[in-house]
Amino acid sequence: MTKQARNSFFKSLSIVVVCAIILYVMATQTFIGKGFGRVISDAFIIFSNSPSGEVSQVNWLKFKSFVISIAIFAIVIVGGLTYWISQYLLKKDRRYIVGLLQQSLEPEDLPTLDLEYREIQNELEKIKLTNQKNQDALMQETQRTKDLVTFLAHDLRTPLASVIGYLNLLIDSPEISTETRAKYLGIALDKAYRLEYLIDEFFDITRFNFQNIVLDYSKFDLTLLLQQLNEEFYPILKKKDQMLEMKISDSCLVDGDSTKLVRVFNNLLKNASAYGFEGSKIHLDVSSNKNQLEITITNEGQTIPPEKLEVIFDKFYRLDSARSSNSGGAGLGLAIAKEIIEAHHGEISAMSDKGCTTFILHFPQERE
Template identity: 45%
Template sequence: MGKDYTRRFQTEILKKHFMIALISIVIMLLFYFFVDNFYNGAVINFIQDVFGWDFASFILRNQTAFVFITILVVLLLNSLIVEVYSIQKISHVFSQMKILFQKDDQRIVLDESLQELEDDFNELKRESIENEKKAIKEAQHKVDMIAYLAHDIKTPLASVIGYLCLLEETEDLPEELRHKYTHMTLEKAYRLEKLINEFFDIAKLNQSYSPLHKEEVSLSYLLEQMKEEFYPIMSQKQQEIVIQVPEDMIIYADSQKIARVFNNILKNAFYYGDEKTTITIEATEDNVYTHILFRNIGQTIPKDKLNVIFEQFYRLDTARSSSTGGSGLGLSIAKLIVEQHQGIIKAKSYDHVTTFEVFIPHTKAL
């Protein structure tokens, strides 16, 4: 239910109507009785001198009707006065609304009867300014990231070209050197692939805002498919994935987007998990959510990083020096998609165990 911002204002207007009408009627009645009892003859003589005998005679014959008409006129004036008052108040609201679009600290000030509206306007202005600053910051981060990646791609690409030229141009290259150059070329190619994937991550960030296409998805089947896809990279560190999810568990989600969420979490678990460890995936249900846990063993994530782990580009400053550093978009994309499903995602880490928790609501609506 929406807020009734004008309830106090309406009450104030009604009170003014009532008070002005009451005072006007009382004054008119007092004036009528006073004139009727004490100065009736003098008043009639005055009216006769000013307006003539016909008008004075009319008033004498229709005193009650004249008083009634006078009261109606007073009530009409009362309405006009209160309407002017109301229009002034509303005009003040519109004049203050200009401040809503100003990017400064000036507060909107309304009448006391519109205090709740004033508070919400000021809160809306504050959020608007913060969101704009955040958008500018994210846009700048995106530009910086693209610039960094474009610069970094040149290095492995130049190395790949250089080693391949050596392999092609040197016919009598010793087998040991040939093997060494081939290995170094492969390493640089992997690095180049990773940087290109980071470009795709930036593109996926905008794709994540597209509408959802929710359907019934077998959670167990989806995770088993992803387990098979991750087998080649998991084998590099002798890691394995263990899925503890009931086969009949169904979630209502956009299958492609929710798969991207799980993919980004599993990538994070692979990069930051220790060698020869197990990544465990569990799922339970309650009355509202399907609760999915991704648990890996590795270095404990500090609390200060847990607070920003889902922010875009939060690894920007360390991405170029870290062997596992990415674009810093994977988990922010995951958070965006989960929230688009009206769900929740959070992380906790202690005693070398990091757990990502994803809550997907049972509802089909969105």
């Protein structure tokens, strides 16, 4: 019951009390009350004569029946009146709430209501804003998914056409030299690897949309893991004449899922290389403070605008939709990295300023 309903109820109760006082005054101070008293006296008091004079006697059985009847009648009247008042007030509240609900589903702003309904209005405003935000996020992700399907369909067709074309060329031209044949086979193999990568992207979409990440914790040396990753990235970095500089202690033991953390570093380093300038350096620094690891990966490239930094970890978001088929992915790398780090009870963020973009990771060194 709202404040207004409670006020109406107390007003009604006050009216009943005032009516009772008026009836009491009428019964004791007016001729109506005196007349009613004589009726009661005639009905319940029996007068008889005795040697000592006239004697009065109350017929208690009859009086008790009368009092019980009056009490039952009063209870019925009061109960019925209370039920009617409560239903009236509840119906009034329901009309207000139904009106608020209808208006909360409309795009227009809610009207300013009485103070007692302001709390309901505020809650409905919060629900409305939350629903609108969820709808906007769903529409954006749906649109990105549609764009992704378009990109990947095109990207799948391009390497597949190359594979078919070079294989047909080898079949139709048996007289070509061994060197040329090896070159064509190499190109077809590269395109086949590209197809495999895109198919893996499709599997990632399903896996990271419908499954929670389950971690397989183990103790491993982060320094050794990053050194191995540096060696694996050497051919990728060499294509753009880039260099990876690491700053880490000789040994850094970490309790976590090494396989999934490798994927995080792989995605971040691949991203740093793809968006870094040719001939630039990529810096990877690791520090530890009170069981908290801080890892930063910095590359030299175009400054990312703040509005793009806000959505850079969203699924299916690609910083540059115009990237070529050979370098563009599904836009899941950073989203997957964020989910893995958060599964380790950590957090990941990004900052970009003056031609340098830095990804910052924080997560516990020991399992919590």
